Amino acid sequence: MVVAVLAALAAVLLAPASAHADTGSASRGTVRHGLSQPDYSYADAIREAVWVDTGLDGDGDGRTDRVAVDIVRPSEPAAAGRKVPVIMDASPYYSCCGRGNENQLKTYDAAGKIVQAPLFYDNYFVPRGYASVLVDLAGTDRSDGCVDVGGPSDVQSAKAVVDWLNGRGRGYSARSGGHRVTAGWTNGKVGMIGKSWDGTIANGVAATGARGLKTIVPISSISSWYDYYFHQGAPLQDGPEWLSDYVESDSAHASCAAAQQKIIDGSPRTGDWTPFWTARDYVKDAGKVTASVFAVQGMQDLNVRTKHFGQWWQALAAHGVERKVWLSQTGHVDPFDYRRTDWVPTLQRWFDHYLLGVDNGIQKQPMADIERTVDHWTTDRVWPPAGTHTAALSLTPSATDGLGTLGTKHATRGSTESFTDDPNLWEEDWAAAADTATPAKTAFTTGVLTKDLRLSGGGTFTVTATSSTTSAHLSAVLVDLGPATVRNFLGNGEGIKTLGTRSCYGESTPGDSACFLDTAADTTTGDHTVFSRGWADLGHYASLAHGVPLVPGKPYTMTIQLAATDHVVPAGHRLALIVAGTDGGLILPPDTTPKVTVDLAHSVLRLPLVGGTGALSVRAGAAPRTTAAAADGTTAFRPAPAPSGTPAARLG
Structure with a gap:
């Protein structure tokens, strides 16, 4: 067993003073200092694949689409009849592009069961009594259907799985055919997490008011797809059809030409807001959100820009949604890669509270963590701060x-x-x-x-x-x-x-x-x-x-x-x-x-x-230096290079 010593130390150091030293119940394993403990074996975890019916027929083949769901869950609670909560990452990237700083892909054994689940969520949380659920969005990897770039198919890909986990949907043992599979091993409490497109889908599912979705952790995620492609009419990059083509599986390429044309027709490059964008605007449905939200955003993210976080946060606040935020100086980067030893225990405490019901005080801690200078963080009780x-x-x-x-x-x-x-x-x-x-x-x-x-x-x-x-x-x-x-x-x-x-x-x-x-x-x-x-x-x-x-x-x-x-x-x-x-x-x-x-x-x-206004205080008589430009408009300053690649190419 390989256990992170640094994470364990941080967990103890960051534990609130009021947290109980240890607890246990029939619904969860050991809790110490407000954190769940690694009581269960990752090596012996149950690994299975289920295909969940979305109720949609995006590829027009006459049967409803099924999305692939890979599950890693502890075997001990299942044997004891205890039910576990779910941490879910729904993504289009599991086969085309990879996840995380090392671009990890899903891998499988000869029986089609998952071997490598990208990122640390399964390695860390399954021993602590959670199931890790990885969903291939419609049209990607092993799922049916077509990619629709944040639209009804994308969102329903994940919502259908939340419904299945709560006994409201249908799952099968095979992509076509197979026998019915139920999720009797879970208590139905789901937390969705993900960076970029993955976190965007978490926003979208939360905006449906999906029952059983208790919390989401969107990292540098889109809140309205119009604002990814335009900013008040000004085009930011090429249209969404490029992105759908980029992540679609080979089988989807062969059967989704009509769906691809709908994307092109619905998103003209005029900058006009069309019904296509209305269907991909989660901000307007913030009033339906019942899940708590732990948002993470790089303030210098020129890919998924901070407008997405700002308008989503403002809308959630207007509807009284429980929320927390980390704001870093980075660009499009996961907090695991810029503040790892703080991120892991903070995320654990968040999930433990909202999914395991641990009374660890996370919801009473400062709402905002902000990177003020490089690697130096400050907190605010509320955000924006009072005053x-x-x-x-x-x-x-x-x-x-x-x-x-x-x-x-x-x-x-x-x-x-x-x-x-x-x-x-x-x-x-x-x-x-x-x-x-x-x-x-x-x-x-x-x-x-x-x-x-x-x-x-x-x-x-x-x-x-x-x-x-x-x-x-x-x-x-x-x-x-x-x-x-x-x-x-x-x-x-x-x-x-x-x-x-x-x-x-x-x-x-x-x-x-x-x-x-x-x-x-x-x-x-x-x-x-x-x-x-x-x-x-x-x-x-x-x-x-x-x-x-x-x-x-x-x-x-x-x-x-x-x-x-x-x-x-x-x-x-x-x-x-x-x-x-x-x-x-x-x-x-x-x-x-x-x-x-x-x-x-x-x-x-x-x-x-x-x-x-009173905060603006300037020195009297301090005039800035001025310099006339050369005839060709150049100056003595050395400009920085423009960013390479289009934001679309860098979405993940």
Whole structure:
């Protein structure tokens, strides 16, 4: 048996003082210091495959689809007649792409029973009295049906399994035919977990109000698929048909042409909101969520951006859902790979409470853990923290065109700033030249801060602008101007580097090791940090339902949503708002190359500041350095490279 010494130590150290030293009952094994103990053998666990009927016929073959469900569960409770809860990860990635930092795939023995279950959930939690359930979404791996990219088929793939686990669905011993199989071994309490698409499905199932789903742990997960492909009309990447084609099994490729065409027809690249997106919007159904939610998000995730977390969190809060959050400085990274020794016991305590009923106080602990600087975490009792209020900041011009001031003073009527869209540049180019007048952006900065300024939540930028052409895309970027060492979220590891050593979490078998490659923070030091951004197509100023051609020279007003974050701009630094066109590598350019003029008197930045407007305190007379651009628009600053690959290619 290989047991993680570090995890065990962390479990003891992090146990709440009020937790009972030990308990036991007929429904669970030993509990010590508020945590379930590894009483059961992973080597002797029961491994089985079941195919669950979804009630849908996505591939149109005349029979309802069955999704493959691989199960690893402890044998001892089954022999004693005790029922166990379920930790479930429903994924499209088990055969095409792999899960986790090591891209683990499912493997099987000659009888078709699972040998390697990716990630540590089975190794760690099965000995502690849980069943690990891994579901292949419809159209992937060993499942029937077709991938529909977050739509009814995807969600029903997992919901049908929750229903089966609670005695409401039908399971079979084979993909076609076989005998009926029931889940009499479980108490029906299900927790769903997963990163990216996997966690997205957890959001989707929770939004159906599925009975028996007690908690979800979505990690860097989508809350509305429109917002993955567009941001207020501005296209972020190619359409969803690419993604469905990428994960579909060979058999699905052969039978899902009609379903693929429906995806293409339902998601035109116009940026218009269609019924296709309504069916993939989980935020609107947040009122149906009865499961608790432990959300995890990388604040520098440029793949599944923090808008997804922010709008989901806000909707859950409005409906009183029990929730918790971890916010890291990483990109699209699992907490197992940036805070492992804290993550595992915290996750265990969460599951123990909501699935085993252990009274360990997890729900009373601080709601939010936030990575304030690299590997340094702070907590908040609630999030956003008490005292957070929206502050309105105005934009005023300076003596240098293209540069202005951000503060509480209002611009005079008729004040404007202009820029010309340049799709070859992106936010890092703009931020590096924040104090330099360049043709492709305009920047507004505060004076030097005399005290820390904390932003907590999602802001907005209401802009009144005219375009010289019939189309224009807008970007609004918040920048912390000042030296800092941060996680290198633009690097290959998106803020982590993988080491050659391993640490173990749970028990191993010859085919499924509980030992995973260790990681460490990958850091970089610079003179600026982009920490929030938002984009929009000005043609969608009136409605997402239908974009319109712009009338050149006519002013339009639009409010751009800025991604949720929690960032402290330290005293001695400055806060900047950069307004520009195409954020190269992150949004696609419009079909024209406009010159955009911003009406400063009718534009306003609203930010969630801890302490409200009074928290903004700047040093009097501290003017930023300004530099004129060269004739070709270049500056002495060295721009960072644009991110490689499209977000679609990096979803997992």
